[in-house]
Amino acid sequence: MTMTPNLPLSPLPSRAGRARPIAVGGPEDDDGRRRGGDDANFETGTVTKTRPKTKRPNLYRVLLLNDDYTPMEFVVLVLQDVFNKSREDAMQIMLHVHQKGVGECGVYPYEVAETKVTRVMDTARKNQHPLQCVMEKQ
Ligand code: TYC
Numbered sequence: 001m002t003m004t005p006n007l008p009l010s011p012l013p014s015r016a017g018r019a020r021p022i023a024v025g026g027p028e029d030d031d032g033r034r035r036g037g038d039d040a041n042f043e044t045g046t047v048t049k050t051r052p053k054t055k056r057p058n059l060y061r062v063l064l065l066n067d068d069y070t071p072m073e074f075v076v077l078v079l080q081d082v083f084n085k086s087r088e089d090a091m092q093i094m095l096h097v098h099q100k101g102v103g104e105c106g107v108y109p110y111e112v113a114e115t116k117v118t119r120v121m122d123t124a125r126k127n128q129h130p131l132q133c134v135m136e137k138q
Helices: 072-083 087-100 110-126
Strands: 037-041 046-050 059-065 102-109 132-137
Touching: 059 072, 059 087, 059 110, 072 087, 072 102, 072 110, 087 102, 102 110, 110 132
Parallel strands: none
Antiparallel strands: 037 046, 059 102, 059 132
16 A cells, blocks of 8 residues: 655644734723724734724813903803803803803814904904903813
C-alpha cells in the first residue's frame, strides 16, 4: 500500500501583526448617552462602532441683569419684543430680575442666543439705558 507522505499540518493563521478585535465599552458613553450598538467581526478583526448621528445643540441661557436706572416698562417691552413673552410672563421675569439681580429670559442654540443678546444691547444703548444682557453655556 502506498503511503502519502505526511504533510506537515498547516499552522493556524497567526494574528501577528494584524488588527485584533478590541473590547468596546459598555452600553453607555462617557456622557451617559446610549450608542446605537457595537459590532465586532472576529473573522476580519474589524470593529465597527455605530452611534446615532444626532447631536444635541449646545444650549445657552440668556440672562438679564438688574440695574438701578432702566425703567421697568422698558424691560417688560424688551422681554415681550425680543423674547416673545406674554405681558404677564414679561412682568414676572422683570420683577424677578429686579428683586434677585439676574434672571433667565430663555434658552437657545448659540446663534439664536447671540442674536437676542445683541438685540437687547442695541435697543438699550439706543434708548440710553444701562440694561445688560448676557449668555452662558447651559
Ligand atoms: N431695577 C430697575 C428699576 O428699579 C428695573 C429693572 C428690572 C432694570 C430688570 C433692569 O433687567 C432689569 N427701574
